[in-house]
Amino acid sequence: MIEVKDLRFAYPRSRTEAVRGVEFSVEAGEVFGFLGPSGAGKSTTQRILLGSLRGYSGRASVAGVEACRADGVYRAQVGAAFEFPCFYQKLTGLENLELFASFYPEPRDDPGVLLERLGLAEAADRRVAEYSKGMKMRLNLARAVIHRPRVLFLDEPTSGLDPANARTVREIIRERAAGGAAVFLTTHDMAAADAACDRVAFLVDGRIAACDSPAALKRRYGKRAVVVEREENGTERGTLLSREFPLDGLGDDEAFRAELRKPGLLGVRTLDSSLDRIFLRLTGRELE
Amino acid sequence: MNIFPFFRNDFRLLWRHGFAAAYLVVALVYAAVLSALPQTWADAAMPVLAWSDAAFFCFFFAGASVCLDLAQGTFRALFVSPLRPWTYFLVKAANLSILSFGMAVAVSLSSRGLEFRPLPLAVSVLAGGSPSSLIGAALALRLRTVNRFLVGTIPVFLILSLPVLRYAAEPWIPGWLASLSRWTPTEGSFLWARAAYAAVPGGELTAGAAAALAWTAAASVLILGPAARAAEGE
Incomplete structure (x- = not known):
């Protein structure tokens, strides 16, 4: 069109x-x-x-x-x-x-x-x-x-x-x-x-x-990885701990599974890039 | 494309922006002034006032109306639609001419009763309103704001006024100025305005109508066209 x-x-x-x-x-x-x-x-x-x-x-x-x-x-x-x-x-x-x-x-x-x-x-x-x-x-x-x-x-x-x-x-x-x-x-x-x-x-x-x-x-421009976030027990306010795992082979990753079993799990997120970050990476400048 | 809704809305805008009210107020002032004058003076002034309705008011109000459109940014929206600039300016000129004609008729009725000829008056309004509106609109497109338009158009205003100067003071003005006045865009309109109240030779009227037509065409092609294209591209 x-x-x-x-x-x-x-x-x-x-x-x-x-x-x-x-x-x-x-x-x-x-x-x-x-x-x-x-x-x-x-x-x-x-x-x-x-x-x-x-x-x-x-x-x-x-x-x-x-x-x-x-x-x-x-x-x-x-x-x-x-x-x-x-x-x-x-x-x-x-x-x-x-x-x-x-x-x-x-x-x-x-x-x-x-x-x-x-x-x-x-x-x-x-x-x-x-x-x-x-x-x-x-x-x-x-x-x-x-x-x-x-x-x-x-x-x-x-x-x-x-x-x-x-x-x-x-x-x-x-x-x-x-x-x-x-x-x-x-x-x-x-x-x-x-x-x-x-x-x-x-x-x-x-x-x-x-x-x-x-x-x-x-x-194409995002990172192929996930981050597991958990709160460490025993501290007064809880310290946030993050650990990154590659997306490839994640299902067989024992360390990833072990991380999920630990107490204080807050969430798991991917490291997809946002369009803002991709724009910044490609052009070296921010959008006003 | 049906231009009637645009015609109607443009008239509505003339009313809501106070242009129509201004016509009304000026008509009342003209009528009051004429009633206070001795009849011979009123008869002499009548063609000038009738002519000014089209020649001056169409010029200023077309310019002001375009400045308002520029200030509101409506040009961009209008001209990405199938509406073409010439239709826009035609509608503005037509509406202002109608108002001018109404005002001229009202003032004539107040001063002379039915002793005037409406057809020459209508031709005068068309012959004056068309080139004046187009020149006013074109200058507004260049000058862009009402303030700049009011100041920047003073020289043009003076040129448009020359036929009246010759009418009122021909024996006292230089010959070249009198000659120049015959070549102004409003000369034809003034001849027809005089014809609404007194006899004017047919040859002069024909020449006046032809001159007004030529000025309208020239204003459209040489002044308004480029100004509209420039405004459309901005």
């Missing part, structure tokens, strides 16, 4: 390229996470794919149409939720949603049902100026999905949301993907990406440093 090949782009009056030979594809029904620090080229790539930036080289197409030739038909297939929700402050949530929905052809979702699902039914007739950041973020998602786009671009869709609303948002994203939409999700939140994405790409300085499923990345 989304095809990007050797994509390069430099802003006017800039000597360096913001995007340097990026390549990836996103299939229908897939949630693809685009992760990277500020200035890595995430927004530039997204804006190219949305048809807002021209003058790139390489290929950037959505549903077989090159982004630089984006027309009304192209844009009708695309839904976008930006990181900072932008609405008409003097219109109500429902008026905003109906206005933006009116630009797209049928079939569309019922605005009332969508607002209800996102917990905004009671605020539907309030002006957006009175909305909290979390409410605007939810309205932002509603606007992006209301016309049932085939391709969804979401920038930090769970930013500023409480856990319950973040879960609802993730559910809606997964539902849209299950319905055949290709979802391009840009985020700093590795836990959110881990929970929602089928594949992720790490973008640094305009280049993709790694691209795979979160599970495959964790396997």
Whole structure:
């Protein structure tokens, strides 16, 4: 659904390229996470794919149409939720949603049902100026999905949301993907990406440093070991003792079994790497 | 794409942002001023006031409206949808022109009763409102905030006012300034505004309408188009 090949782009009056030979594809029904620090080229790539930036080289197409030739038909297939929700402050949530929905052809979702699902039914007739950041973020998602786009671009869709609303948002994203939409999700939140994405790409300085499923990345870059943690008896507050065992041959490891039989067992955990650690290892920098 | 909901919501926004109320207040002020003037003076002032409804208010309110969109960040969301910039600006110009026409009719009725011609007045509003709205919107896209727009557009405002200067003081202004006023975007509109209240030669009116059309086309292609593309890419 989304095809990007050797994509390069430099802003006017800039000597360096913001995007340097990026390549990836996103299939229908897939949630693809685009992760990277500020200035890595995430927004530039997204804006190219949305048809807002021209003058790139390489290929950037959505549903077989090159982004630089984006027309009304192209844009009708695309839904976008930006990181900072932008609405008409003097219109109500429902008026905003109906206005933006009116630009797209049928079939569309019922605005009332969508607002209800996102917990905004009671605020539907309030002006957006009175909305909290979390409410605007939810309205932002509603606007992006209301016309049932085939391709969804979401920038930090769970930013500023409480856990319950973040879960609802993730559910809606997964539902849209299950319905055949290709979802391009840009985020700093590795836990959110881990929970929602089928594949992720790490973008640094305009280049993709790694691209795979979160599970495959964790396997590849994680440590194949388990740690047994127990509390040593006899001490006043209990000293935490940890011991590491290799995952290979663990079933036959007598020392591991003996550790499990000792008193004060607290738990056993794997040493899977998190996406944050993998990003740090691959790029040498943290995500802000 | 059905543009009626956008048309309706843009009008709603003009109301909620107070633009429509501003039109109403100015119309009342105009009516009050005209009623206080001797009839010959009021008759002389009437074309200027009617013309200013479109030429000035469309210019400033289109600019302010675009600045508000820029401040709210709604451009990004609008232009990733199938809505195209030209539709957006067309709707803004149309709504402001309708308000201007309503205001001009109300002021005319208050001063002259039914003794005016609505059709030339409508042409005047279109001929003034279209280029003024587009130029105002384009400058707002470049200047980006209401404050910068109000200050930065003073020279343009002065140029748009030249037809009135010639009308009021032609014997006392230099010839080159009078000639220059004939080439401003609002000259055609002013001729039609005068035609709403007095006889104006048909040739002049035809030339005025053609000039307004040319200015509108030029403003769209040469000023608004590049400004809209720049704003879309930001």
